[in-house]
Amino acid sequence: MSIDDRRDEFAEFSAMLARGEAQATSRGSRPTLEVEPDGRIAPPMDAAAVARARRRRTRAGIATVVVVLMILAVVGTYIPLALSAPVDAATVHLQPVTAPKATAVALSLPQVGESAVSVAGAEDFEGTTGTNGILASSGGTAALPMASISKLITALVILDAKPLGEKDAGPNITFSKADHDLYDKYYVMDASIEPMSTGSVMSERDALATILVASACNYAEAMSTWAFGSQANFLSATRKWLSAHGMADTKLVEPTGVDARNVSTPTDLIAIGKLAMANPLVATIVGSQSASVANIGQISNTNDLLGIDGVNGIKTGTLDSSDLLFSARVDVGIPEPITVVGVVLGGDSRQSVNDAARALIASIQSGFQQIRLVGEGDVFGTYTTPWNDDATIVAGEHASALAWSNAAVTSTRTTRKVTTAKTGTKVGSVTFVAGKATVTVPLVLKGSITAPDAWWRLTHPAHLFDPR
Template sequence: MRSPISMGLMTTGCTNSGGRELERYPEQMTARFGRSLGIALGALVILGAGIYGPATLLGPLPAAELTLLSPAPPPASPAPPVLPAHGASALVRGAGDEPFATAGVDDALPMASAAKLVEALVVLRSKPLEPGAEGPAVAMTAEDYQSYIDYANNGARTVAVFPGENWTERELLQALVLGSSNNHADTIARWAFGSVDAYLEKANAWLAANGLTGTRVADATGLDEDSAGTGADLARLAVLASAHPVISEILSQPASALADRRGVQNTTAYLPEQGITGISRSYTDAAGVCFLFTATVDAGGEPFSFAGAIVGEPDYDTLTADLTALMKSATAGVRQQPILAEGTAYARYDTAWDQSARAVVKTAKTRLAWVGGAVPAPTVKTDPVTTRRAGSTVGHASVDLDGRSVSSPLVLDRSIGDPGLGWRLLHPIPILRELIGSRSND
């Protein structure tokens, strides 16, 4: 049997050994944690190096910063069209174009026999006629004869008809367009549409459909001052009439153009020696002298054509003087105008790695035009750029002039290359940002 002393010694010895083990446990835990943390950090370093290297060396570069430039426009020596200040005037290149010159008032003014051009176009739409063809025969009635008598007694332009005569559609149009015959205007409206009122409904719908919203007809002849149009609309009407194959054919024929019929005086021709082709020329007390025309001027062997309307002239002497001044200004103003000069910079690209290049006009562009002022600033469209070779197309510049567009490619004047491994490794953030952005867009 053990003595209490020996048992006490044994207990005391056991307690001291356990305490030393407890004291060593935190040290062991700390060591283990440190080893685990080191392994984790090492793994992260290895993993990060595995991602960082490929990401920065192979990842997409940020696009270069784009700055649009505003170079001075090409030099110009303007010689704008000379138009009368009174009445209303306009010049256009095409029926759908905005006028490149206007003068006078913008309001609709009485248009006299220009209304007959509306009728000719509307009738030809309803009763088509092939160039050179005569078309159907139309018998003159007592009402047609009475119209002739009434207009003649009032001093209005007429071409004689008699009951029972047969006029072909072409002959009717010749009397209407060349002779500006008022009685034929009513006769054609009744023949083609049944009545003048029915014609007016069709004619005003046709005007609206063709964008001539500032023009309206109140009669077939244009004697009614409510038959009125704007200068811009009437210039476009001149284009539409001159472009129609049947009307242009009629205008090109001699004055006595009615086959086997009494001659018709050509009322449209005026100053042909100045390059002017008259399409409608007339006078009423309400409208004054109204003239619709096309004209061509030679510019170094290249023709430049335009159409015009001059409405509300006080007399024919004034019309002659104004047309002469207009054609003189055309001779001075129509020429090849620089639009886009080769090598002109319209944009600059600056990269984050300090490379830059400009987007310049590849091919110079000129245009035969009536130089009335400075060339408007171009519309510039560009592509995003990271790296490109010099001469690469990066967009285009376009200029709208007289309703037509002129454009040229924009190319880089120098190369933008890859920044290299050093820059990529030292600038991971923009590359990773592009990489993340490209992934989010997928």
């Protein structure tokens, strides 16, 4: 049989297979013919072999379809999920914060005699109230002669019996011959005196001014006798007044202070000074550098420290040593000035006592310090992301706080989760506590944190689909 005949036979047989008409029914079935690539007729194959070849081709086709479907699933499912999946928040790295420190105040306490000082109006600052109302003291606590500071107690006891309002003149007092004789009594003692004629008339207010401003001893005795009828009654009332105010270490044996047995302690005198300044009339009188009174005219205050460094009272005293009970209104940077009440007993001279008081006031004022808490732009940490984007956490503004002495300063920080954010975004805050003052400063981003790009998303499935 020629090659052409074999090709015709193969073509006819192939057509029969396509129509389903060729079947392998027995060993004697017509052989299956195939053509080699070079055109030669391949050796005949039986029907079973043909069936096996078909099955192989079917399985290969199915595998191809599965692969194609899997590729389509990846393209149609993973890529959209990867591009839209949420990403973890940036990791925050906070830097340690160094607490700002204030300088401990070194109070300038007098080096002679005894002294004490108290501060009021600064209760919001830890450490200013001291112990039992005394911020600091020096030289001991013994009761010492208080000289003419005694007259302040005399005036307060008189006002306890004969009270006056701040602007009241009070009743008129007519001075007797006995009152007039007091001028001579104290003159020979070389004490402070002012004229007092027999039959002269003066208001209670003017008389008290003469006692407290000019420190006139004759007026102190005359007025205390007027208020209580006798010196014995006055001294009895004074003991009761001192006891009622808890001043067990203060004693008066007469109303002027010329007697060294009139004694008190710095602690008691601080309390007396506060009582005096709490009385509007007394505070006005002791804060006056001069006064004009009936029958005398202009009188000058013995306290020549008035008006200097905020001093607004209270009373001087001089015997063998120099004493000063003072009050001062001191500006320390808060809405209202603080009040300093201090006392110096047993000073060498009026000038040395004044200098000691001024130095003490200045040292208290210097103890109130503005502490720099943070500057705008100070770095507190960073945010970083797995896709290598980062931004710095900085203070959004400058802040300082007024503190007393070396008050402890602490800080706490809070930050929020950040995935993407622009520069300047508030991401938290830092709160400082300086004594009793609390200051909160915003924390903001310096630099932006942007979302990861598509390539990073497609190539980092573990970051996107981590079950954690």
